[in-house]
Amino acid sequence: MFNNLADVMDKYKFSASDIYNTDETECTTVPISAAVVTGKEKKQVDSITSAERGELVTVVDTMSAIGSVVPPLFIFQRATPCQGLSDSL
DSSP states (O other), X not given: OHHHHHHHHHHHOOOGGGOEXXXXXXXXXXXXXXXXXXXXXXXXXXOOOOOSOOOEEEEEEEEETTSOEEEEEEEOOOSSOOHHHHHHO
16 A cells, blocks of 8 residues: 555655545434432532433534644534425426
């Protein structure tokens, strides 16, 4: 692989500003709740949590070899296909 990379770099003369690295990761829209600590006298413990299940969002980060950054790209799952859009295609 590195022989091919060296051949391409020599042939096209790429600079560091032309080389980008892209990374993809997934994160959830609902954070994990922290532990709740309360005193002994308290009968009811209040907690702020969401009952809904989190949706996975794909985040794509891109950075060049010299440190310039492309703004992150967030990819959300499609909820339902549009009826009218699929009929027109």
